[in-house]
Amino acid sequence: MCDHCGCEQAEAVTDNSSKTEDLNHDLMQANRTAAQHNRNMLERAGVSAINLISSPxxxxxxxLVETLKQLQGRFPTSVVEGDQHTERDANRIRAVGVPAVQIQTGSACHLDAQMVHNALHQLPLEDGGLLFIENVGNLICPAHFELGETAVVALLxxxxxxxxxxxxxxxxxxxDLLVITKTDLLPYVDFNVDGCVTYARRLNPDIAVIxxxxKTGAGIEDWLNWLCQLQGD
Ligand SMILES: Nc1nc2c(ncn2[C@@H]2O[C@H](COP(=O)(O)OP(=O)(O)OP(=O)(O)O)[C@@H](O)[C@H]2O)c(=O)[nH]1
Ligand SMILES: [Mg+2]
Incomplete structure (x- = not known):
């Protein structure tokens, strides 16, 4: 019964919201456990994993396609692709000769650690390799679900x-890294790069920025160097 007006509806709402909180807590705990399992599995295999997150x-x-072409012969690479529907992105990766697993999340707006775990079992995880995980296009929910990655890269x-x-x-x-993409379009849009970096570093003073x-290849070398550093190369 509600203390303020005595209505039973209010009690029902309060009750449900605490059940929802419990469910959320359990869900996040289960995801953390699965992510730790992925992390152990990747460490044992000697593979670094990068979780790429951005809006659609x-x-x-x-x-990724450009990166995989450049990394050919340097590190073994593989890719997990997350989208709500279609194999389109995995097919773009396979077209450059790199193994890729497509996860179709249906109504879900992010990858979770269990989905990635299932994908890991379908990929060759070679010692010294790099695994790229392209998350579902979304700046919000993927941030809350760790996957067992070595590094998180936000693209804007x-x-x-x-x-x-x-x-x-x-x-x-x-x-760990902010990648500002499509810089060839800077002459046509009002985007203040320094302002954007200042905002990001207010939240995260240590964030690296590339x-x-x-399209033009400008800055790709910086990105490849960052990947090599992650690999201790
Ligand atoms: N001008 C320009 N266009 C780009 C660049 N990179 C990607 N695009 C274009 O942006 C559009 C989206 O690119 P995708 O690589 O599919 O983007 P995505 O983040 O993988 O998209 P989702 O998987 O749907 O979230 C395509 O039309 C690309 O050709 C770039 O550096 N410059
Ligand atoms: Mg994509």
């Missing part, structure tokens, strides 16, 4: 606006 269309797959394209770190802080707070264009 920021250029994750385009950058210059067409999205430089204020995104302020509006979607979680992902920029936890990312600006690049997968």
């Amino acid at each position: 269309g920021a250029g994750k797959t385009t950058l 394209s210059v067409t999205e606006g430089d204020d995104k770190p302020l509006k979607y802080p979680h992902i920029f707070h936890q990312a 600006q690049l264009s997968a």
Whole structure:
């Protein structure tokens, strides 16, 4: 019974919301456990994993395709692709000769650690390798589900606006690297790169930042160097 007006409805709502909180807590705990399992599995295999997170269309797959071409012969690579529907992104990766598993999440807006675990069993995990996990296009929910990755990379394209770190802080707070993509479009949009970096570093003073264009190749070398450093190369 509600203390204020005595209605039973209020009690029912309160009751449900505490059940929802319990469920959320259990869900997040189960995800943390599965993520730790993935982390152990990847460490044993000698593989570093990168969780790529951005809003839809920021250029994750385009950058991955260019990256995989450049890394050929340097490290063994493999890819987990997350999308709500279709195999399109996994097919783009397979077209450059790299093994890829497509996860179709249906109504879910993010990858979780159990989904990634199932995918890991379908991929060759070679010692010294790099695994790229392209999350579902979404700046919000993927930030709350660790996957057992070695590093989180947030991508933001210059067409999205430089204020995104302020509006979607979680992902920029936890990312190891911010990649500002599509810099070839800077002459045509109002995107203040320095302002964007300042906003991101207010949340995360240590975040590394790389600006690049997968279209022109500008900045790709910086990204490849960052990957090599992650590999201790
Ligand atoms: N001008 C320009 N366009 C780019 C660049 N990178 C990607 N694009 C374009 O941006 C669009 C989306 O690219 P994708 O790589 O599919 O983006 P994504 O982040 O993988 O998209 P989702 O998987 O749907 O979230 C495509 O039309 C690309 O050609 C770039 O560096 N410059
Ligand atoms: Mg994609």
